[in-house]
Amino acid sequence: xxxxxxxxxxxxxxxxxxxxxxxxxxxxxxxxxxxxxxxxxxxxxxxxxxxxxxxxxxxxxxxxxxxxxxxxxxxxxxxxxxxxxxxxxxxxxxxxxxxxxxxxxxxxxxxxxxxxxxxxxxxxxxxxxx
Amino acid sequence: xxxxxxxxxxxxxxxxxxxxxxxxxxxxxxxxxxxxxxxxxxxxxxxxxxxxxxxxxxxxxxxxxxxxxxxxxxxxxxxxxxxxxxxxxxxxxxxxxxxxxxxxxxxxxxxxxxxxxxxxxxxxxxxxxx
DNA sequence: CAAACTGTATTAATTATATAATACGGTTAA
DNA sequence: TTAACCGTATTATATAATTAATACAGTTTG
Numbered sequence: 576x577x578x579x580x581x582x583x584x585x586x587x588x589x590x591x592x593x594x595x596x597x598x599x600x601x602x603x604x605x606x607x608x609x610x611x612x613x614x615x616x617x618x619x620x621x622x623x624x625x626x627x628x629x630x631x632x633x634x635x636x637x638x639x640x641x642x643x644x645x646x647x648x649x650x651x652x653x654x655x656x657x658x659x660x661x662x663x664x665x666x667x668x669x670x671x672x673x674x675x676x677x678x679x680x681x682x683x684x685x686x687x688x689x690x691x692x693x694x695x696x697x698x699x700x701x702x703x704x705x
Numbered sequence: 706x707x708x709x710x711x712x713x714x715x716x717x718x719x720x721x722x723x724x725x726x727x728x729x730x731x732x733x734x735x736x737x738x739x740x741x742x743x744x745x746x747x748x749x750x751x752x753x754x755x756x757x758x759x760x761x762x763x764x765x766x767x768x769x770x771x772x773x774x775x776x777x778x779x780x781x782x783x784x785x786x787x788x789x790x791x792x793x794x795x796x797x798x799x800x801x802x803x804x805x806x807x808x809x810x811x812x813x814x815x816x817x818x819x820x821x822x823x824x825x826x827x828x829x830x831x832x833x834x835x
Numbered sequence: 836c837a838a839a840c841t842g843t844a845t846t847a848a849t850t851a852t853a854t855a856a857t858a859c860g861g862t863t864a865a
Numbered sequence: 866t867t868a869a870c871c872g873t874a875t876t877a878t879a880t881a882a883t884t885a886a887t888a889c890a891g892t893t894t895g
Contacts, residue, residue: 588718589882604813615841626884631843647842648891667812672819672826675805680832682797683734689802690820696802702810719852745871756854761873777872778861 576612577601577653579622590625594633602642602655603664613643613651706742707731707783709752720755724763732772732785733794743773743781 601607620627731737750757775781
């Protein structure tokens with residue numbers, strides 16, 4: 576069963592996109608595996624304090640991407656083979672890093688200074704490898 | 706006069722936030738200086754193909770942050786002393802980098818691998834220092 | 836079987852974002 | 866001075882995102 580304990584709802588963008596990204600990141604990180612049970616629409620909506628329709632929208636889009644499989648009346652599960660995992664991982668790594676690099680260049684920061692900034696921030700943050 | 710030639714309207718988030726970020730990044734990068742003229746609401750809306758009210762919303766929020774000054778009937782100008790510039794620059798550097806580092810940690814990427822990924826992407830992108 | 840849970844669907848209302856069409860009065864420059 | 870700008874404000878409309886309240890049929894489990 577996918578855990579949403581580490582999920583934090585942000586004020587940033589649409590909730591359904593945050594949920595989609597969280598699941599994709601989990602798959603890419605390996606913390607969410609294949610044929611793993613997904614929380615029901617009602618259970619996750621109660622846990623996050625949002626509307627069931629919002630969860631349904633996120634799950635439906637994930638299903639259209641072939642990342643989860645739903646059967647009417649039954650529980651929903653992930654459906655990701657090794658190729659799909661690799662594709663999702665690469666997609667997230669490149670898109671997130673490209674956004675950050677673009678920002679650093681706009682701010683006129685060179686690569687070494689950007690690395691130094693990362694070193695300062697990396698250790699102060701929880702989680703991940705040290 | 707602030708130039709919007711390099712500005713590209715994305716489908717991502719609200720337009721007024723994109724405009725605010727573009728101006729803040731310009732100030733932080735030094736390409737937008739103090740007491741520099743800002744395009745009129747009507748002129749910028751025509752250039753970007755968006756509604757004048759959307760530009761007004763962005764400018765109004767920038768004025769509330771003390772970053773631009775408007776007088777009814779007259780042109781609007783930036784208002785950023787050295788302290789303000791340093792504050793905005795630090796704010797953008799830290800927030801953007803924190804978002805990226807958080808993403809790398811969620812994906813289970815260690816710092817050295819993250820740096821290697823940046824090296825691959827950095828040179829393939831245009832702009833900024835090499 | 837029956838109760839509890841599941842995915843799915845529908846309709847209505849709300850908020851944020853953006854557009855559209857104007858209007859008013861202040862500022863600037865020919 | 867006067868025409869062309871400027872910032873500002875108002876009202877209406879449209880779409881996207883979200884909430885809300887239900888409802889129905891399929892699946893699972895005791």
